[in-house]
Amino acid sequence: MEQRTRDRESSLVVLNGGPRPVTVIGKVWLVGAGPGDPELLTRKAERLLRLADVVVYDRLVGDGVLALAAPGARRLYVGKRKSTHSVPQADLNDLLVALAREGLQVVRLKGGDPFMFGRGGEELAACRVAGIDCEVVPGVSAALAAAASSGAALTHRGLAQAVTFVTGHAAVDENGRAGEPDLDWVALARPNQTVVIYMGLSTAPTIASRLMAAGRAGSTPVLIVENASRLQERRALCTLATLPQVSGSFAGPAVLMVGEVVAMAQVQPRPQSHHDEQWRSVELAGSPSAPFKPAHLVLAAELLDGEHPGVSRRGQA
Numbered sequence: 001m002e003q004r005t006r007d008r009e010s011s012l013v014v015l016n017g018g019p020r021p022v023t024v025i026g027k028v029w030l031v032g033a034g035p036g037d038p039e040l041l042t043r044k045a046e047r048l049l050r051l052a053d054v055v056v057y058d059r060l061v062g063d064g065v066l067a068l069a070a071p072g073a074r075r076l077y078v079g080k081r082k083s084t085h086s087v088p089q090a091d092l093n094d095l096l097v098a099l100a101r102e103g104l105q106v107v108r109l110k111g112g113d114p115f116m117f118g119r120g121g122e123e124l125a126a127c128r129v130a131g132i133d134c135e136v137v138p139g140v141s142a143a144l145a146a147a148a149s150s151g152a153a154l155t156h157r158g159l160a161q162a163v164t165f166v167t168g169h170a171a172v173d174e175n176g177r178a179g180e181p182d183l184d185w186v187a188l189a190r191p192n193q194t195v196v197i198y199m200g201l202s203t204a205p206t207i208a209s210r211l212m213a214a215g216r217a218g219s220t221p222v223l224i225v226e227n228a229s230r231l232q233e234r235r236a237l238c239t240l241a242t243l244p245q246v247s248g249s250f251a252g253p254a255v256l257m258v259g260e261v262v263a264m265a266q267v268q269p270r271p272q273s274h275h276d277e278q279w280r281s282v283e284l285a286g287s288p289s290a291p292f293k294p295a296h297l298v299l300a301a302e303l304l305d306g307e308h309p310g311v312s313r314r315g316q317a
């Protein structure tokens with residue numbers, strides 16, 4: 001009886017429009033930060049960054065992009081630190097939900113595009129399950145930036161009618177050695193396609209040998225693009241046969257582009273416009289000791305013994 005009275009009282013309070021707890025639910029935005037150059041950010045991403053209460057970001061988000069967040073915004077780094085692991089995905093999902101439940105506008109900033117090998121799908125699913133509003137803002141993925149800066153079209157009439165994006169990541173064994181990527185080598189070895197491999201540097205020797213065993217010629221051109229769109233961008237042209245040797249001089253992040261379109265790749269660093277200089281100075285602000293290094297090109301052909309058809313060296317047509 002006493003309980004019923006209390007219930008009635010509390011419902012009367014509500015019906016009368018009296019005081020009740022105000023619940024502000026925040027929102028999560030999964031935002032693609034692009035490959036590093038802040039000029040490759042979408043306008044929507046830039047606007048959201050300026051409005052965010054908290055920015056949750058990982059290792060591949062460029063400093064120049066992060067600098068666009070409001071000065072008062074909380075910045076939470078959740079990427080890998082040297083010799084430590086990144087925050088487990090389940091904890092990250094919980095963090096996003098918890099921040100939104102605090103009523104915050106959360107920008108989850110992810111390198112490239114959130115849905116390209118970025119585990120954005122898992123974060124979106126976690127928000128949905130928790131009843132948190134979540135929206136995705138696409139970003140320029142590394143493969144697109146690598147193709148653009150090198151001038152190697154991903155598809156090109158007569159050379160590649162399809163493009164396939166794969167991950168070269170493989171689980172590491174107890175001795176710290178990378179295993180084998182779980183890929184359909186026969187499908188990847190088919191002609192008339194470009195294969196772009198993310199996270200493939202450490203498994204490059206295996207990738208090369210599996211593709212050749214599945215029928216791709218050893219002379220098939222391969223382009224390695226490291227730090228696409230960033231100050232430190234480096235590119236190397238080689239072949240499947242020489243990839244194991246050449247890939248060893250890169251530390252990443254890098255993508256490997258395999259296919260005949262790679263013959264279109266420019267081997268000169270990209271022209272640097274006045275505009276480029278502007279963002280560079282933004283990106284370097286706060287680290288005055290950082291030396292200015294123009295985009296550096298590794299002429300892998302110089303490392304190689306033989307020539308391979310369709311791949312140009314600097315200064316050659």
Ligand SMILES: C[S@@+](CC[C@H](N)C(=O)[O-])C[C@H]1O[C@@H](n2cnc3c(N)ncnc32)[C@H](O)[C@@H]1O
Binds near residue numbers: 111117
């Ligand atoms: C976890 S995946 C994230 C990919 C990202 N979501 C995207 O769309 O580019 C990380 C891998 O992306 C590639 N990557 C990311 N940024 C890059 C860059 N600026 N240049 C070359 N490769 C990059 C590398 O293969 C790196 O190991």
